[in-house]
Amino acid sequence: MEIDRPLPNPMTPEAKPYWDGLREQKLMLPKCGACGHVFWYPRVACPKCHTRDIGWIQSSGRGTLHAFEIGYQSFNKAFKVPTPYVLAMVELAEGPRMLSNLVNVEPDPKKLRCDMPVEVVFSKLTDNVTLPLFQPVR
Amino acid sequence: MSAVANLRDLSNVACIVGVDESDEMGTLPHKSQLSLHVEAVTNAVRDAGLKISDVDGVFTAGQHSPATIGEALGITPRYVDGTTVGGCSFIIMVGHAVAALHHGLCDVAVISHGESGRSQVGVSPRRDTAIPGQYEAPYGFGPAPTMFGLITTRHMHRYGTTLEQWAQVAVSTRKWAALNPKALRREPITVQDVLKARPVVYPFTVLNICLVTDAGGAVVLTRPDRAKDTAKRPVYVRGFGEGTEHVSLTQMKDLTFSEATRISGDKAFRMAGVGPSDFQHIMLYDAFTSGPPIMLESLGVAKRGEGVHFFTEGRSTPGGSLPINTNGGGLSYTHTGMYGIFPIIEATRQLRGECGPRQVPGVHTSLVNGMGGMLSAAGTLVLSNEA
Numbered sequence: 001m002e003i004d005r006p007l008p009n010p011m012t013p014e015a016k017p018y019w020d021g022l023r024e025q026k027l028m029l030p031k032c033g034a035c036g037h038v039f040w041y042p043r044v045a046c047p048k049c050h051t052r053d054i055g056w057i058q059s060s061g062r063g064t065l066h067a068f069e070i071g072y073q074s075f076n077k078a079f080k081v082p083t084p085y086v087l088a089m090v091e092l093a094e095g096p097r098m099l100s101n102l103v104n105v106e107p108d109p110k111k112l113r114c115d116m117p118v119e120v121v122f123s124k125l126t127d128n129v130t131l132p133l134f135q136p137v138r
Numbered sequence: 139m140s141a142v143a144n145l146r147d148l149s150n151v152a153c154i155v156g157v158d159e160s161d162e163m164g165t166l167p168h169k170s171q172l173s174l175h176v177e178a179v180t181n182a183v184r185d186a187g188l189k190i191s192d193v194d195g196v197f198t199a200g201q202h203s204p205a206t207i208g209e210a211l212g213i214t215p216r217y218v219d220g221t222t223v224g225g226c227s228f229i230i231m232v233g234h235a236v237a238a239l240h241h242g243l244c245d246v247a248v249i250s251h252g253e254s255g256r257s258q259v260g261v262s263p264r265r266d267t268a269i270p271g272q273y274e275a276p277y278g279f280g281p282a283p284t285m286f287g288l289i290t291t292r293h294m295h296r297y298g299t300t301l302e303q304w305a306q307v308a309v310s311t312r313k314w315a316a317l318n319p320k321a322l323r324r325e326p327i328t329v330q331d332v333l334k335a336r337p338v339v340y341p342f343t344v345l346n347i348c349l350v351t352d353a354g355g356a357v358v359l360t361r362p363d364r365a366k367d368t369a370k371r372p373v374y375v376r377g378f379g380e381g382t383e384h385v386s387l388t389q390m391k392d393l394t395f396s397e398a399t400r401i402s403g404d405k406a407f408r409m410a411g412v413g414p415s416d417f418q419h420i421m422l423y424d425a426f427t428s429g430p431p432i433m434l435e436s437l438g439v440a441k442r443g444e445g446v447h448f449f450t451e452g453r454s455t456p457g458g459s460l461p462i463n464t465n466g467g468g469l470s471y472t473h474t475g476m477y478g479i480f481p482i483i484e485a486t487r488q489l490r491g492e493c494g495p496r497q498v499p500g501v502h503t504s505l506v507n508g509m510g511g512m513l514s515a516a517g518t519l520v521l522s523n524e525a
Contacts, residue, residue, distance in 0.1 A: 008272045015272060040388055041273055067393055069287035070340035075280045087278055087339070089288050089387065097388045101277045109340055114295035131276055
């Protein structure tokens with residue numbers, strides 16, 4: 001299948017457990033071993049207590065649509081997902097927010113509502129790269 | 139000495155004495171980005187009645203370092219600043235320049251902007267770094283419209299703000315543009331025109347989004363003693379403030395409220411000894427129609443969720459009680475990419491009384507606030523034509 005979107009580039013060392021997890025259809029999140037803060041995006045010090053004891057947990061993959069947009073054009077020639085498409089900020093049940101796409105939904109503002117429940121679906125792009133996308137919980 | 143006393147010590151210790159744009163603005167495939175800088179600086183220094191050889195402090199943000207601007211001008215500055223935190227960097231630099239002038243680190247400071255935002259002449263290519271390249275670009279996120287819409291739909295959800303209300307911001311701003319011969323888009327528009335324009339990213343049609351132009355702008359500052367010899371009435375920097383909160387929107391604590399804006403405004407107001415209702419004129423960074431209302435809320439000028447009322451009730455328009463974005467804004471006058479120099483230029487012209495048909499009567503204190511990135515960074519100025 002043709003890759004319809006830009007591959008993540010660069011993939012940085014501190015995010016390796018995240019990308020490794022996605023290959024196994026797991027959404028992994030960094031968690032501070034000292035204060036318990038679950039955060040996004042991966043980094044080498046906790047953004048809350050600033051200790052360097054970072055571990056990883058598997059997310060439930062559940063969350064809510066915190067905010068959304070509908071793209072009526074592509075802004076990157078490598079992004080070939082058919083328009084219109086839904087750009088999403090998801091707030092995960094574990095707390096952090098991440099950016100993704102909302103799929104398996106009609107890209108119509110009347111069908112989308114902030115705080116609607118969503119769940120992760122995994123989209124394999126290459127042997128190395130699987131992305132977490134989200135869909136409405138049915 | 140307390141921190142507050144220190145802040146007040148920096149009030150009114152420097153003034154803006156020269157402002158101007160590049161010779162032309164708009165679509166300029168015949169001019170490089172660096173030429174736009176040089177045009178703007180030479181014009182602004184002439185406006186001040188000074189010479190380029192008087193300039194010993196160079197401030198700029200973006201792709202060119204202050205060393206490049208100094209070299210292009212043929213001068214050897216003894217103070218430089220290249221703080222680059224987005225389009226508000228030039229607003230922040232006014233504060234940096236005031237502090238440098240006050241301490242004698244330089245005597246004549248110039249803040250320079252030039253950007254070939256539309257024609258991309260003499261521009262280095264952008265490359266994604268770790269965060270956007272890894273966590274944003276694969277989903278189609280990239281340019282500002284793909285980000286600021288998130289802030290906007292969350293605000294609509296939380297406060298019930300509507301597309302029609304955002305559209306009123308574009309309509310108000312266009313009314314001002316009609317009065318500014320330098321504005322690129324001057325034909326009148328209606329709320330329906332905004333709603334029915336080409337959709338780009340919901341909730342934005344193209345008329346909710348700023349222009350993309352080629353232009354330069356520059357601001358010259360010096361101390362009040364030196365300003366006695368300059369050509370125009372000096373405009374005093376009564377207060378300034380800056381702040382940053384996030385870069386990626388996933389790190390913004392509340393999408394409907396800019397903490398960076400609040401911090402910058404609070405500091406500027408305390409330094410100036412003013413409150414958020416003490417202004418006769420306001421310039422806000424309008425990359426999107428939803429930006430100025432959220433800035434008014436974050437500055438405390440409006441209550442949470444009510445910033446858009448300034449635009450829907452006619453206060454912001456020509457003849458209104460609190461004129462906002464009187465140059466026509468990024469929406470209708472010009473927007474190169476890093477717009478922040480232009481609101482400073484307009485506020486200075488208003489405080490000098492130079493604005494002809496769009497002159498705000500009786501203006502003596504003007505508020506300038508701008509954002510960098512997606513309300514990520516902010517700079518606020520309190521400018522006055524009285525010391």
